[in-house]
Amino acid sequence: MATEQYKKEDHLLLAVDCIIFGFDGNRIKALLVKRNLEPGLGKWSLMGGFVKKTESVKDAATRVLNLLTGLTDVYMEELGSFGEVNRDPGGRVVSIAWYALIKINDYSEALMKEHQSKWFELDHLPVLLFDHGEMILQAKERLREKVSAHPAGFTLLPSKFTLQQLQGLYEAIYEKKMDKRNFTRRVLELGLLKKLEEKEKGTSRKGAYLYVFDKNKYDKLSKKGFRII
Amino acid sequence: MATEQYKKEDHLLLAVDCIIFGFDGNRIKALLVKRNLEPGLGKWSLMGGFVKKTESVKDAATRVLNLLTGLTDVYMEELGSFGEVNRDPGGRVVSIAWYALIKINDYSEALMKEHQSKWFELDHLPVLLFDHGEMILQAKERLREKVSAHPAGFTLLPSKFTLQQLQGLYEAIYEKKMDKRNFTRRVLELGLLKKLEEKEKGTSRKGAYLYVFDKNKYDKLSKKGFRII
DNA sequence: GCAAAAGTGTTTTGTCTACACCCATGA
DNA sequence: TCATGGGTGTAGACAAAACACTTTTGC
Numbered sequence: 198m199a200t201e202q203y204k205k206e207d208h209l210l211l212a213v214d215c216i217i218f219g220f221d222g223n224r225i226k227a228l229l230v231k232r233n234l235e236p237g238l239g240k241w242s243l244m245g246g247f248v249k250k251t252e253s254v255k256d257a258a259t260r261v262l263n264l265l266t267g268l269t270d271v272y273m274e275e276l277g278s279f280g281e282v283n284r285d286p287g288g289r290v291v292s293i294a295w296y297a298l299i300k301i302n303d304y305s306e307a308l309m310k311e312h313q314s315k316w317f318e319l320d321h322l323p324v325l326l327f328d329h330g331e332m333i334l335q336a337k338e339r340l341r342e343k344v345s346a347h348p349a350g351f352t353l354l355p356s357k358f359t360l361q362q363l364q365g366l367y368e369a370i371y372e373k374k375m376d377k378r379n380f381t382r383r384v385l386e387l388g389l390l391k392k393l394e395e396k397e398k399g400t401s402r403k404g405a406y407l408y409v410f411d412k413n414k415y416d417k418l419s420k421k422g423f424r425i426i
Numbered sequence: 427m428a429t430e431q432y433k434k435e436d437h438l439l440l441a442v443d444c445i446i447f448g449f450d451g452n453r454i455k456a457l458l459v460k461r462n463l464e465p466g467l468g469k470w471s472l473m474g475g476f477v478k479k480t481e482s483v484k485d486a487a488t489r490v491l492n493l494l495t496g497l498t499d500v501y502m503e504e505l506g507s508f509g510e511v512n513r514d515p516g517g518r519v520v521s522i523a524w525y526a527l528i529k530i531n532d533y534s535e536a537l538m539k540e541h542q543s544k545w546f547e548l549d550h551l552p553v554l555l556f557d558h559g560e561m562i563l564q565a566k567e568r569l570r571e572k573v574s575a576h577p578a579g580f581t582l583l584p585s586k587f588t589l590q591q592l593q594g595l596y597e598a599i600y601e602k603k604m605d606k607r608n609f610t611r612r613v614l615e616l617g618l619l620k621k622l623e624e625k626e627k628g629t630s631r632k633g634a635y636l637y638v639f640d641k642n643k644y645d646k647l648s649k650k651g652f653r654i655i
Numbered sequence: 656g657c658a659a660a661a662g663t664g665t666t667t668t669g670t671c672t673a674c675a676c677c678c679a680t681g682a
Numbered sequence: 683t684c685a686t687g688g689g690t691g692t693a694g695a696c697a698a699a700a701c702a703c704t705t706t707t708g709c
Contacts, residue, residue, distance in 0.1 A: 200463075202516075208439055209437060209477065210432060211438050248436070249436050250438060253510045254520055277504050282479075282481065287429035291477070291483055361661080377662085378662090378701085379699065382663095382664095383698095400660070401661065401707085401708095403706040404660090404707080406662095588688090589689090590688080605673075605674085606688090608672070608673085610690085630681095630686060
């Protein structure tokens with residue numbers, strides 16, 4: 198099947214690794230797993246896997262994410278390749294890193310036990326496999342750039358959320374406090390949110406109104422971009 | 427050498443393709459070559475090549491760029507992977523696209539003859555190999571984002587240049603006219619440019635002052651970013 | 656009635672945009 | 683002397699930032 202000229206070229210292993218972000222209401226966290234093969238058996242690492250001949254790179258990333266989380270339809274984007282010759286002592290493996298944003302509660306305790314996985318705060322990461330620490334750092338930077346101009350980050354929140362939760366998310370990503378009035382005004386002006394009658398009463402006596410996204414406007418803003426910070 | 431578990435995984439071909447941008451004073455152009463192997467022999471395509479086992483992905487991109495242009499120390503950045511299963515009918519090849527910014531005069535007529543290569547305006551591209559058209563589109567978009575906040579784009583200009591050449595570059599990238607006074611003020615305020623005594627007398631009787639970059643400030647601004655548009 | 660978080664406007668500051676004329680020079 | 687591109691400043695519009703008090707309600 199393959200053209201003759203191609204056959205004599207070097208064939209390599211191509212992997213995908215997923216930086217899976219979650220938000221627990223206070224901090225951004227990354228989901229890591231205990232590696233189950235050599236080299237690096239038992240080390241904390243990103244969830245990864247090899248790209249098969251019969252699937253696209255994106256499909257491989259989706260498959261690997263699904264293997265760990267059971268989730269489909271997750272926001273995921275390519276971060277970039279990691280292609281140093283000796284990055285993996287087990288062989289010549291080029292990895293393409295992807296970052297995914299999930300609702301932290303979509304990932305159950307049961308799955309954590311099953312896969313020996315755990316959420317880690319970004320400034321309390323363990324020692325990581327290979328160049329996975331660098332991948333997470335780059336992904337964190339990319340996440341900042343992304344959410345400054347796209348509503349993507351909102352997918353880290355539960356489907357109903359309060360304005361203070363949304364602000365807390367941005368404060369966690371940018372690691373700085375923001376002004377409540379300015380923040381509220383900006384996000385409401387985007388016209389992206391629908392206010393519900395319901396209130397969230399967990400955190401205060403008064404209770405805060407819950408909001409949901411207007412999917413149509415979300416799609417429009419995703420394409421066009423905006424500036425929220 | 428390779429770990430046992432790795433051996434049974436699929437091995438694929440990994441390629442790099444370079445989107446090489448130049449600026450002729452009026453338009454952004456891309457450097458294309460006539461493909462010299464099957465499949466797609468004779469078609470216009472990006473300069474590309476396979477990643478060898480003994481080189482990093484970045485080194486491969488650098489090597490491929492150098493093969494065509496003879497240049498080293500070129501501004502180059504990863505665009506992303508192109509990994510559809512059937513993107514290359516010759517076999518399962520995943521390509522990592524890189525874009526490079528060179529001074530158009532660094533690429534001689536002699537090299538164009540030797541490699542059957544040619545500069546094309548971005549809105550007059552020929553029919554291209556595989557998904558190379560899509561790569562160029564994405565690279566063009568990325569270039570816009572990049573130069574809006576980083577001085578990288580300046581590397582498309584000759585080492586001495588006038589303010590109007592710089593403005594022309596931005597106008598070409600954004601495909602819109604800008605205000606001369608506003609533009610001048612903004613770039614001078616960055617403190618990035620050093621005014622020379624020399625004047626460029628080619629395009630007007632009066633002559634326009636030439637500028638060069640202050641390398642130190644360039645490096646600082648590269649990291650920190652700015653907003654020019 | 657009080658503690659604790661929710662909700663809400665205005666003023667100030669800074670940034671961005673629009674806009675037009677004189678200058679220097681070679682032909 | 684005139685045609686051509688080079689160089690320069692200001693006023694108004696708009697957006698961003700700073701800032702503090704009232705409301706609701708469960709205990």
